[in-house]
Amino acid sequence: xxxxxxxxxxxxxxxxxxxxxxxxxxxxxxxxxxxxxxxxxxxxxxxxxxxxxxxxxxxxxxxxxxxxxxxxxxxxxxxxxxxxxxxxxxxxxxxxxxxxxxxxxxxxxxxxxxxxxxxxxxxxxxxxxxxxxxxxxxxxxxxxxxxxxxxxxxxxxxxxxxxxxxxxxxxxxxxxxxxxxxxxxxxxxxxxxxxxxxxxxxxxxxxxxxxxxxxxxxxxxxxxxxxxxxxxxxxxxxxxxxxxxxxxxxxxxxxxxxxxxxxxxxxxxxxxxxxxxxxxxxxxxxxxxxxxxxxxxxxxxxxxxxxxxxxxxxxxxxxxxxxxxxxxxxxxxxxxxxxxxxxxxxxxxxxxxxxxxxxxxxxxxxxxxxxxxxxxxxxxxxxxxxxxxxxxxxxxxxxxxxxxxxxxxxxxxxxxxxx
Numbered sequence: 001x002x003x004x005x006x007x008x009x010x011x012x013x014x015x016x017x018x019x020x021x022x023x024x025x026x027x028x029x030x031x032x033x034x035x036x037x038x039x040x041x042x043x044x045x046x047x048x049x050x051x052x053x054x055x056x057x058x059x060x061x062x063x064x065x066x067x068x069x070x071x072x073x074x075x076x077x078x079x080x081x082x083x084x085x086x087x088x089x090x091x092x093x094x095x096x097x098x099x100x101x102x103x104x105x106x107x108x109x110x111x112x113x114x115x116x117x118x119x120x121x122x123x124x125x126x127x128x129x130x131x132x133x134x135x136x137x138x139x140x141x142x143x144x145x146x147x148x149x150x151x152x153x154x155x156x157x158x159x160x161x162x163x164x165x166x167x168x169x170x171x172x173x174x175x176x177x178x179x180x181x182x183x184x185x186x187x188x189x190x191x192x193x194x195x196x197x198x199x200x201x202x203x204x205x206x207x208x209x210x211x212x213x214x215x216x217x218x219x220x221x222x223x224x225x226x227x228x229x230x231x232x233x234x235x236x237x238x239x240x241x242x243x244x245x246x247x248x249x250x251x252x253x254x255x256x257x258x259x260x261x262x263x264x265x266x267x268x269x270x271x272x273x274x275x276x277x278x279x280x281x282x283x284x285x286x287x288x289x290x291x292x293x294x295x296x297x298x299x300x301x302x303x304x305x306x307x308x309x310x311x312x313x314x315x316x317x318x319x320x321x322x323x324x325x326x327x328x329x330x331x332x333x334x335x336x337x338x339x340x341x342x343x344x345x346x347x348x349x350x351x352x353x354x355x356x357x358x359x360x361x362x363x364x365x366x367x368x369x370x371x372x373x374x375x376x377x378x379x380x381x382x383x384x385x386x387x388x389x390x391x392x393x394x395x396x397x398x399x400x401x402x403x404x405x406x407x408x409x410x411x412x413x414x415x416x417x418x419x
Contacts, residue, residue, distance in 0.1 A: 002316065009309030013324065015295060015302040023291040024183075027190040034193050039237055042152035045074055047127035048144055049209070051081045053114050053202070056089040057135035064135045065098050073144040079104065081125065083117040086110060091135075114202075115221045119214050130209050132222065137163060137203035137244040146242035147206040157211050157234025158226050160188065160197050161204035161242030180356075185240065187292065192238035195284040196230055198292045199223045204244045208234075219272070220265035227273040227289070230282055259360050263297050264367035270294060297368060300361040332358065 050068055054061060061082075068080050080103045082095040087107075095105040106124065108117045122130070129148055133139070140146075143161060150159045162185060191197045200222035213228050215221055226236050270277075270293060277294070279286040307328045313321035331354045338355025341347045347355075 002313070005309055005313060006318075009306055009313060009321070012302040012306035012309065016299045016306075019291065019295045019299055024187055024190070027187065027194060031190045031193045036193065038193050039150065039156055039235065040153035041149045043145075044148050044152055045077050046129050046148055046151065048073065048078050048129045048131055048148060048206075049081055049125045049127050050078060050131045050133060050144070051083060051118065051121055051125070052133050052135055053083055053085070053117060054087055054091050054095075054135050055085045055111075055114075056087050057091050058087075058089045058094065060136045061091050061094050064133075064138065065095065065103055067138045068133075069098075069101060069103075070141065071139060071144050072141045075102070078144065079125075079127070081106060081121055083108065083121040085112065085114060085117045113217055115215045115219050116217050118221050122209075122212050122214075125209065127209055129206050130212065131204070131206040132200070132202060133244070134203045134246070137246045139204070140243040140245075143204065143242050143244060146239055147204070150237050150239055151206075151208065153235075155235050156237055157229035157232065158200060158205060158207040158236040159242065160192075160200050160226075160236065160238045161206075161244060162238075162240045163201050163203040163244050163246060166245050166247055188238040189240060191288050191292070192236075195288060196226075196236040197238040198226075198236075198285075198289050200226045200236070203246060204242060216272070218265060219269050220262065223262075223266045223293075224269035224273060227270070227276050230276050230285055231273055260363040260367040262367070263364045264371050266293065267297055267368055268371050297364055300365040301368075303361065304365075335359070 050071075052061075052064060052068070057064070065080070065082075071078065080098075082092075082103060083106045084092050084095070085108050092105060092107055095103060099105070106117075106121045108120050118132070129151060131144060131147060147159050147161055150156050163181075165181060188197045202222040205222060205226075207225065207229060211229050211232060211234065212225070215224055219225075230236060270289070276282045277286050277290055282289075307325070310321045310324040310328065314325040334351055334354035335358035338347060338351035339359075341351055
C-alpha cells in the first residue's frame with residue numbers, strides 16, 4: 001500500500017514539473033535545427049475586417065479607434081467594426097462619432113457575451129481576413145501587415161500576434177503577470193515552429209473569414225475558434241512581429257478572476273472540439289494542446305493529491321517526503337505572506353511569486369469545479385472598469401483553503417519528524 005502511495009504521489013508531483021518545465025524543454029529540443037519560420041510569408045493586402053469587442057470601454061474606446069484608423073494598411077482594404085455587448089456607459093456614442101470615417105457599430109442587446117457578439121458581427125462581414133481585438137489593445141502601426149503576410153501560405157488558417165504589456169514593471173501583480181506572459185510567448189514561438197500555436201489571443205489574432213464557424217454562447221472564442229480551424233486541417237502560427245500593447249489588470253485579484261473565467265470556459269470548449277487531441281487527426285498538435293492546456297488546468301488537482309500524499313508519507317518517517325512537505329509548507333507560508341501584502345505593489349518576488357502561483361491554481365480549480373457543475377461565465381466585465389469591477393474576494397475561499405492546508409502540512413510534518 002505504501003509503495004502504491006509513493007508511486008501515485010511522485011507521479012502527481014512530477015506532472016506539474018512536466019507541464020511547466022518538461023514540455024518547454026521538449027519543444028526546444030524538437031525545434032532545434034528547424035528554421036525560425038516554417039511557413040511561407042509574403043506581402044499581401046487582402047480585404048481585412050478589424051473587429052473590436054467592447055463592453056463599457058468608455059475609458060479607452062476613443063484611443064483604440066484613433067489607433068485603428070492610424071494603422072499602416074490601405075484604407076480601401078480595411079474596415080473597422082465595433083461590436084458592443086449592450087454597453088451603457090457611452091461607448092456606443094463614441095463609436096458612432098467615427099461613422100463618417102468608416103467605423104461600423106454593431107450593438108448587441110441583452111448582455112449575451114462576447115462570443116455571441118462575434119457571431120452577430122461575423123454575419124455581416126465580407127472579405128478575406130478577420131482580425132479580432134480588444135478595446136484596450138493598441139496596435140503597432142504595421143500590426144495588420146505583419147499578421148496578413150502569413151496567409152501567403154495556404155495551409156495557414158489563423159495567425160496570433162504578440163500582446164506585450166506596457167506596465168510589466170509597475171507593481172508586484174504586473175511583474176508576475178509580465179514574467180508569466182514572456183514565458184507563454186516563448187512557448188507560442190516554439191509551438192508555431194513545430195506545428196501550430198495552441199489557441200489565439202483576444203487582443204490580436206487573425207483568421208481566414210471562410211473558416212469561421214458560429215460558436216456556442218459558452219465558448220471562449222479565441223480558444224475554441226482556433227481549435228475548430230485546426231480540426232479543419234489548417235495550421236495556426238505565431239508572429240512575434242505583429243504587436244499590440246496593453247496594460248495588465250494591475251491587481252492580483254483581477255488577474256486571478258480573469259484566469260478563473262478563462263479556465264472555466266476553455267476546459268468545456270476543449271471537450272467540444274476534442275478531436276484535436278487525437279494524434280491521428282492533428283498529429284503533434286494533439287500533444288501540444290494536452291500538454292499546454294489540459295494538463296496545466298489540472299495542475300492544482302495533481303498538486304493537491306501530491307501534497308496530501310507527501311504529508312501522509314512524511315508522517316511515516318520517509319525523509320524525502322518530509323523534505324517535499326516542508327518545501328510545500330514554505331511555499332504556502334510565503335503565499336500567505338503575499339496575501340497579507342497583496343495591496344503593496346512593492347511586494348518582493350519572494351512573496352508575490354508564490355502568492356501568484358497558489359492563487360492562480362486555486363482559482364483554476366474553482367473554474368474547473370464550476371465547469372463540472374455546468375456553470376459557465378458567458379459575459380465579462382473589464383478589469384479596468386472600476387476599482388472593484390471584476391475583482392474577486394481573495395480572502396474568502398482562498399484563505400480558508402490555505403489555513404486547512406497549513407494545518408495538514410504542519411501536523412503531518414511534525415508527526416513525521418518526531419514520531
